[in-house]
Amino acid sequence: MSPGKRTIGFVPFEPQRFGDRWLMAELDTPDLTVGELLRELPALSTAPLTPEHLELKVCNVIHVIEAAGPDTPLFVPPGIAIGGHAETEPGPHLPPAVAVAVEKQPPLYAKPGHPETLSEREAVLLAHTPEINRAAAYLERGLSVLIRCEKLLVEHLAGEMAGRSGRPSQQIRAAGTDAPILPGLGSNSRADVLAALKDAVTRAAPGDVLVVPYLDLLAGGTDSALSSEARDLTEALYEQAECVLLGFIDPSLNVPEVLANRFAVRLAVDILPREVATADDSRVPVGQALVTREEAGLFKDFDAAGLYKHVAGMNAVRLRHAIRFAFHQHARQDASAEELTFADLLNEVRTFKARTSTSFEVPNVTFDAIGGYDEVKRELAQALAIIGGAADLPEALRHDLVPRGFIFHGPPGTGKTLFAKAIASTLGGTLLVVSGPEVTDMYVGESERKVRELFAEARRNAPAVVVFDEFDSIAAQRSGRDDGGSRAGNAIVAQLLTELDGFRPEVPVLIIGTTNRLDLIDEALLRPSRFRPIRIDLPDAAARVEIARWHAAHFGVAASPALLEAVGRATDGLNGDDIRSIFRDGRADELAGSRRPVDARRLGELVGALRRGRQQRDADRSTAATARRAAARGRQETNARVVLVPRTGDDMQDDASTDPPGAGRPAATGTDPAREVFPR
Template sequence: MLTLALAAVHPKALSDRYSIARMDEPDLTLGDLLREHPAFGLQPLDEEHLQVPVKSLALRVEPLGAAALYLPPGIPLPLASSEPAPEPEQVAPSASAQPAAGPSLGVLPNGNPERVSEREAVLTAHHVEINRAAAYLNSGLSVLIRCDKLLVEHLVREVPGRAGREPLLGELPAVAVGDVMSMGTGRRAALLATLARMVREAKDHQVVVVPHLDLLAGGSDAALTLEGRELTDVLYSRSECILLGFTDPSLMVPEVLANRFGVQMPIDILPREVTTSGGGRTPIGQALVTREEADLFDGFDAPELYKHIAGMNAVRLRHALRFAFHQHRPTTGAGSERPRFTDLVQELRVFKARASSSFEMPTVTFEEIGGYDTVKDELKRALKIVSGAVDLPEDLRHDLVPRGFIFHGPPGTGKTLFAKAVANKMDATIQVISGPEITDMYVGESERKVRELFAEARRNAPTVVVFDEFDSIAGRRSGRSDGGSRAGNAIVAQLLTELDGFRPEVPVLIIGTTNRIDIIDDALLRPSRFRPIRIDLPDELARREIAKVHARHFGIPVSDGLLDRISRATDRMNGDEIRSIFRDARADELVGEPRRRADARRLGELVGALRLGQQEHEIDSPEVVGTRPGRRATFTVLTPLRRPARRSSPERELTVIETVPTGGSAPVIRPSEPSTDPEEE
């Protein structure tokens, strides 16, 4: 597969379009894609490249930077700074920034709009926040807006326009095609020089707009880099200049830069309802969904849709809806079945998973986990609260909705499996991260990873984030001054910050799994943050259910009596060990040398092998080796038992478990007598 790297003005939009086209438009070529979303190549491109279907390409899309850029032949030049932005709707300047009328979407009180552009979606969804930011600007306050990059192009002119002020955007002059090679290296310096001139010359009725403050600062953490120092010098050179800056939630801006702005405000999650042109209130799932899209899915429920889209921004929601509509395009053939609302929800999950390589769609259900009824009941009760968060009293919502759980217990008991079942029950995507993946040798990188992880989770809500080996990043903080202790303390502090910024209306659930809850930091174990749930070794009833689930999964027929004996024989085994019995039996039946039937005898041998392994482990462990003199050790022995010859059925049953006392240190294997109990036969 051919691999190409592109640099785009709007990399997220190009990546989303590429993902959709690769799955559903196999004939779309690279040239067609670049005509829709112009971009530079990071290596020379020719006409042959443009004829290659996107399904045969592996594209890596990056934002414009300092690297050398190559213009694809026949494709319009994608200059971010010289390309004129679409003219905003005319808003008459006023002495005070009163709430402006919403965009003309044609949103009816009881209907969906005929069409919704991306700009209209942004202005409709964030009408209140835009007016608030405009009011601050009109009062002479600089404003820093934290929002996704996809929203910036629709806000840079709209916010100053509603404040009745002229935006200064720092547009660079257009460059000739021959100068494209040198544009990347000098772009930042030119932007900084233009910004310095605007700050110096801005009039009282003007606002200096910095669309990508985080990128101009040039760093990935809170440390003040050389680029950040230059930008700080420019912005502080004239304090009376009014600024409007934008930064992405996943990127850090040095505190000294952020403090230059009198007001910092987020524009992130979608509201549950918006105001219509008639002054009424309508669900966001109605205002941003076209009539054609709503009519396509039988049983479309606008209020119910909200919990599946709350974490998206308005532009990404429109991308997701177009994806779902494309997947279920109306057909006129005989027997075609109309897609249902549940199909729309499923396609939204698919879109989120495809748009992010980190998240996946879980398929595990609670029914596929044997036993543990008490744990299941507790989790289902919590999920009922999470799913109904939007219907809870607003003053109690923050206190009632759980932020996360810590699943703790011995290894192999299904802690990660429970997390996947939780995500499936929520109709959510899931990301499983090993704790050590978070840690980094460079200062600030670990906190950045945590911050980006939570930001991505909010964008993909509803979602479940699982920290496997949670104790490796959430250990109790210490007062030591060594580098390792400082890094660990910083990660815990960042986790606490993210948890305290929890938004109940955005369904994001954090689950940590650990075998060592005793070393988890006490601040994380507060009931208002993580709720500990112990997942212990299964009891006999749970072991029977686990064996039943895995026997069905691997296609091994077992009788009720055999299940009973397996559940007794697997005492002190975890679910993973029980699964290995049926997995190995089925593997021997399919590819073994020689092949062996997955019958009761083979199951008994596998159980016996596991028990023998347990005994050897106990012999080597300090608890057994260090017994007092004269104390006798006991060993459990399991041997397969052949049925009496009078029975014609070839089925075998497991032997009875025996405990054989010995005076030495090695286990004794002894065959047992056939059982005469008809219940066990």
């Protein structure tokens, strides 16, 4: 034993985290005390502790993690809240750490001003005291409660809810977590945990609270036909109707309805409240209660109320992670560095969201980078002003006024995804672009699960913009046919409707669908209260000039205003992506190709090539359309080569609505491209 060190035995709830935190304290936080550690990671001691023990520094104490048996006496450290483990005899299949005598703890309230220190557990209790008290009240009255929340919150909520109910409780933890596994089990398999849960249900006295923190994992997390594990679990929980249950499921997973029906009450602990309560019944912003004084002081003009819309979709633990991330990014900056502002904090929070997400990114496109489309910009600016100012809207009207999403429709290459990126930048949020076919899956229920997970992740990263590219592939009109493909498509649309109807104005999540075929979208999604269609058409003359000016500057092409005006006139019928390709190809050729300068003649050649390519494609489409008409009328082709037949006036009238612009026009040949674009 090291000289001068005390030895204390502990039975922690999370041995791995507890041991790692203790070992790293000497390097990371040498002043960490035993009491501070126990408040962060609760544990019981194998001998009575005094307040003096809690003042000892962790680096001066040798800790021992005990493998306590059923007869081992355990003690609650003085002043440490270990909620949810009420008086009962530790049984042979229950770890003593979850079956001990604990006093009912009073609620935790916020204090005026920013706290000096704040643990993750304290943050959760401060943010969700109303939900904890509500669940405890139902449990106290003998009603089983199912809590829908993210996994990060379960370890902090489970014990507190059961503890405040005042009923004897037992907690069953799923194997494979950092928590103690059930003693006597040969492995961490799901079957072993189910066996232990059955045993606990059988032995539970009437009125006992049985806490199942990972109910969704034990039940298989599926809404399709019951798996064998889900069937066994359902049977076990229905056997003892007098046993009060407290179960937890993740928003991205699902449990069979027959199992969920075992619970009398279902509660959601999903988003942060705008304000939290103090002991004198006043309210303080969550950005004040959950941010320490040191963290807030690092950023000039810290706005506790303004922080909310950027973190509302996070849970309390992820908020603490994000704030600590932002703080440590700049905590050691040089004195000569520029003073940090609240905007810097928001930028770091956005970066944190993107780094901790598998798909979301932080866009850097603004509306100024999109040439033209002034009317579309005005419509979007009005909608974004409503979303950004949702907190100032009357609460009774907030849900009705804030838009759920848009459907951008129009020809390809007109910048529909670019507008979505600009929207995300304006909101100060993150962006996720999903191709429609990525959502579909061959297995029953998987497509709906993917949609649920997308929306759950979007809420965690709010403010967020989710773009469904090729939206018509997953949101097509529902069919009454009974084939598998129609059923799968109908299920995806139904899940989309469910998620949209669960929209929360406090969590800015904007859904944008892009499509070239608005007529294919299901009518239920086109209701004004769900998606607002916005047409993004080919750019007009003024927009083409603005697009050309922006790309010329971006690629470093020197172009006079007159030349840009000429490019705008010459690109009639082309989209923004076509105009971009003119300057991109010209600049690439100048730097690494023929080394020709990007002058008016070179730009004219590139425009001419684009126009000839477009005309050729239109002619090919016209040829194919003519061949289809000929086949429909019973005429047989006698030659393997399809020949474009002359059309009558009636034929041309019949095709007026289907043939693309310019169809049937011969491609320009033998002309000077520059003269073709910029005529003398």
